[in-house]
Amino acid sequence: MFNTTVLKVDVSSIKFGALDTKPIITDEETKHNIELAAKVLTESNDVVGFPTETVYGLGGSALSDESVKGIYKAKNRPSDNPLIVHISSIDQLKRRLLPEDYEIPHIYDKLIQKFWPGPLTILLPVHDGSPISKYVTANQDTFAVRMPAHPVARSLIAISDTPLAAPLANASTRPSPTLASHVLHDLQGRIPYILDGGACDVGVESTVVDGLLDPPMLLRPGGVSLEEIRQFGGDQWKHVILSKKTAGKLEAVRTPGMKYKHYSPSAEVVLFTGCGNGKKAITQYISQNNLEQKKLALLRARNFGSNIHPGIIIERSLGSTGQEISRNLFRMLRDVDEDPSGVDVIFVEGTDETNEGLAIMNRLSKAAAVHIKG
Structure with a gap:
């Protein structure tokens, strides 16, 4: 059990330049609190709650089996449900997660240019020798990755230099958390820290797309609309198809949110x-x-x-x-x-x-x- 502490951060004090991989943080309390949470991620297997532009996430190192198991334990979440990996920059994605000579498929180029950082998740193949925990991918041959736009999320990932597996920071099946108080309500005593960056702007999770298929597929609708995918993705995305809404109990899925009960209040x-x-x-x-x-x-x-x-x-x-x-x-x-x-x-x-x-x-x-x- 933890004495869960809510750490205040001033979102307006954080800035990223166009090519910066590290943030500039002008508020000392904000800098200290993000560094404190980052230290947990790099020096232990514990997990922390943090805001993104979509919803609050529960983050642990995507490279550590024990950290990812900690996520599942805190949420009481089924382990056959894959997690999304969150990165702070393209540089970090290439340096920490991908083979040296691997090139991100060009089908994603226009979407990345338009919606990263932002509420868009893409699927990439898991390569031989990948450092990503098998508990992130649920033993599948792809992993889901996005670059959040929220300055606190991006700073936490950049300062720790740790790609984070981060599902919803809620108790499994509960409505998605869009305030730090929601996280505290569900996970008090289960995690050490929650970074409080205020209310989330988008309110629903990221859109997940799979450009490894032909035609490409929208696996989960979210903060980027289907219409925007078709408008900005290029010719191949004009023919994007929609995945079925819910997978069977024994069916492997490539993205969160397709299995089990979700988003439900007690009433x-x-x-x-x-x-x-x-x-x-x-x-x-x-x-x-x-x-x-x-x-x-x-x-x-x-x-x-x-x-x-x-x-x-x-x-x-x-x-x-x-x-x-x-x-x-x-x-x-x-x-x-x-x-x-x-x-x-x-x-x-x-x-x-x-x-x-x-x-x-x-x-x-x-x-x-x-x-x-x-």
């Missing part, structure tokens, strides 16, 4: 799509399922009205744009679920699956026990 989640203003659909669902005596909450998006049923005791707006809904989704699921009133059922209004909507609906469909379609 039951009921997802509604295509149900107009929601009044008729929710009233009917409450009546048919004898929920009149249950404590109900509603997270509405673009179309649902307010005060649509007297049994709803908590009501929140997720926002009117895809970006707002994406940023607010997991935070509000957690806020409502952890409300002292003790909510039993959370009704959530879905959205269309264009732009940010594809990633939003991917997460909601996995969080929901029931999906009502109008």
Whole structure:
């Protein structure tokens, strides 16, 4: 057990130049706290929580079996679910993870130029003699890698010079953490430090693409939309295909988020799509399922009205744009679920699956026990 400490950092004090592999940090407390967390990563097998632009990650050395096993232990996560490796620079990727003469496939060139650093993960082959822990790849022949844009994440990786395996910094199956307080709620006593860089901007995990296939495949929608992949990736990405949403229990997967229950609060989640203003659909669902005596909450998006049923005791707006809904989704699921009133059922209004909507609906469909379609 640890006495988990939340370490404050000032994001505005961190700067990376265009070609810099190390950050310039002007705030001494921020510099000290990031160095403290980096020391844990380089001098022990312990893991730490840290912010990225997508969600908070739980980081351990991707080169150490014991560190990666520590991630699985802290999260209580199945070990056949691969992890994403986070790097601070292309230089670090080539120097620490790839063979000296290996060239990153050119199919990724335009995507890397546009979205690194940022919420995009690519798949690369695992080569003979690779230093990456087999627990990162779940014994597969590819590994997933991205360069986060968040200054704290990138600084932690650069200062430690350690590529980090970093899944969600939550208890397995729980909603994704987008605040340091979410990490503390789930992992208090399981990890030594959490770097608190404030709220995450994107709110859903990175997009994962596989350019080793022909045609290339979008394995997981996320912070970079399918439309952006097609727009900026070049000719080969115009024909990108979508992976199936959920893999079978015995099926090997190449990216996180395709197996097992995900993103779920303790309360039951009921997802509604295509149900107009929601009044008729929710009233009917409450009546048919004898929920009149249950404590109900509603997270509405673009179309649902307010005060649509007297049994709803908590009501929140997720926002009117895809970006707002994406940023607010997991935070509000957690806020409502952890409300002292003790909510039993959370009704959530879905959205269309264009732009940010594809990633939003991917997460909601996995969080929901029931999906009502109008």
